[in-house]
Amino acid sequence: MIFIDDISSDNIYNILSSKAVHRACRKEGMYMRFTIEHLVKHFEKKEVLRDIDFTFESGKIYGLLGRNGAGKTTLFNCLNKDMKADGGNFYLEEGGQKRETVPDDIGYVLSAPTVPEFLTGREFLKFFIDIHEDKIEESKNLDAYFDYMSIAPEDRDKLLKDYSHGMKNKMQMLVNIIAKPNLLLLDEPLTSLDVVVAEEMKQILRSLKENRIIIVSTHIMDLALDLCDEIVLLNHGVLDKVDKTDMDSHEFKEKILAVLRDERPID
Amino acid sequence: MNKTFKIAYSLKNTYRVNTILYSLKQVPVLKRLFPQELYRDPDYKIFANIMSGIWEFIKAFLGKFLYFLIMIALAAGFCKTVPERQTFLHIFVILTLIGAPTNTYIFNPTKDKYYALILLKMDAREYALSMYVYEMLKILTGYLIFGMIFGKMSGLTIWQCLLLPFAAAGMKLAVVAWSLRKYERTGYAVSENQIGVRGWILIALSLAAAYGIPAAAVLGIPVIGNCVLPETVSAAILVCGILGGIVSFRKIWTFTEFREVYQQILTQHMHQVEEARRSVKRQSEKVIQIEEGAGSSRKGFEYLNELFIRRHQKILWKSSKRIAFISLCIMCAGILGIFLFPEIKGKVNHLVLTNLPYFVFIMYCINRGTGFTNVLFMNCDHSLLTYSFYKRPECILKLFWIRLREIMKVNLLPAFVIGAGLAALLYLSGGTEDPLNYVMLLISVLCMSAFFSMHYLTIYYLLQPYNAGTEIKSGTYRIVVIATYLFCYGFMQLRMSTFVFGLGTIIFCVVYCAAACVLVYRLAPRTFRLRA
């Protein structure tokens, strides 16, 4: 795909592909699917997720596109089991084997970055690696991780409470990808970042998609089109894939807009 | 204007109805009784509307009834040296003068005004005037009825009674008109809640004058006591109030810039509310102190914990040490007292042997448990609970034990000082036949401290009351906290031999801690989550 070319020249990609992140515990090249079946969630009488039925495949970045309040965050919360779904189920399929997701399968980067304010960046990273020691086989020097995320050396030993929004976001992203989750959920990841950081993040995400499923929620269409391999619309509580074949990008946008605009009452 | 009033009033009512329903839903038992779609169900709406009506009625009448009864009539009744009606008028005049600028209705920034004017963009002048007229009518009727009743009881003439409601309304009108004029001159609108230092001093002085002068008269201090306003002066001020109101009415009625005024008051107010909310989080971040060097050789959760304790020294260990130090001083003072005045020995001995229940409340007061769990959440769990590894059952339990150990350590220091101090006091004040009493004193105080540490950490883990916005969202948690207070307060009434009570405490604490451990083990992996 286009992405591969324009990243292979990029040193971020080199660091990543050459070192630990790729080689670790997962069997290389394992094809994986994540299936959601008839997921339902309502708040009081309001049905936010009506019937989510979809299969995601590894090696792709999915753009979960939906209007404000469509239920993107709710869907992620259900998948991360922060919220109990009212019906339906979801599972991972690896080499033909179905299994329930366990917390370690999922990395979830929230839209508002939350990091423990009383630790420094380095301490947080060390703590995280300590906890996941058994899963990170080839542990890198801590600075290598910071380099990879382009967090400046002078910031690494500052308390996280003094980090900027973008830096907190990077820290959150970093600890989420160190654990090498099979499923990486990112809720509105780039919406409030400056252009430089946003571009760095995009590169990182693209370099991570090998062997895992990445789902990026956003309400910004251009971002979804730019970053993602597949566009999935969350509209009126259901998920729909938008077929991109034989359409130029303008037609494609128009089609998405038409679907999202369609104001059926939700009940 | 009539229509505006109807809309504004029903908006205010809706807001209040929803507030009532929301607060009812916060009570754990009632929560089950109400259906999910509470806000839409017409029956509950009617119920809440009735509640709202009752509330409005209570506010209009019961409030004024109590005001006249307690603040004025009863207070005036105490002062026998001056004619009662003179005191009545004296207090009424001064309180009304304070009330006029601090209770204007128009300049009170409330949520319903914000919704009506900023969000719904209703006509500000019509809104302000119609609601104001309504409030004024409430005041007039309330003051007319109760002014008449209590005034008559205090011996006021009918004319004096009639002055009261109109003077109160008149003064309010005058203040509003004055504020509006000030706005026209300066362009700044000031909400009635922005009183400022000078305002507070003035209010304090006025209150002192309202009650202090009659009190001085009772106590027989003529220099001050003679300053009770003579009836004619009071009456004159009231008449001035009425005249001022009449003159001011035109100003208010013809004022056209209500929108600008409200825009300023309300946005300022919302900004302050928002600031206050955010500053809670910032306050708790402020207590984090970073030290030089000092790495940690530990790993994983022990590492996290060590850094947490070290960076929160100030609010955890410093205050614990301070309490221990103060306790030590008090104990030393007690011991010194025994040496200096040997005659109190018997009393002290008796006190120590029968008043141990008192120490439940004292231990409750000095326990750092809530402070600890609060800062745990604000600075640590609030963020880490969003990571899935942190919510794995074995991690939750592991951290629970580490934290239990820490909070117990923090609390044991003052507890040890108090327990040992009590034992020493007992020994020095004559001792006891049963040496087990010394052990009992020390151990039971230590047990109480352990109990409170366990208790706060347990309810934090089992009820995790905060949401992601760091607000307490659990009604159950609130109730448990209040119940704990009442429980401990109740022990102050109890007198029991130290031996029996100490034994009871120790058994209770052991049983409680065991039960709490089981509960945490069973439930915490599920309950220790961020609230939605």
Ligand SMILES: Nc1ncnc2c1ncn2[C@@H]1O[C@H](COP(=O)(O)OP(=O)(O)O)[C@@H](O)[C@H]1O
């Ligand atoms: N805890 C909650 N309680 C009640 N309603 C909620 C809750 N969380 C979300 N909702 C509602 O669910 C809908 C979807 O919200 P959300 O998932 O945050 O949307 P998105 O992330 O797509 O903007 C919204 O209408 C919101 O009001």
Ligand SMILES: [Mg+2]
């Ligand atoms: Mg969202």
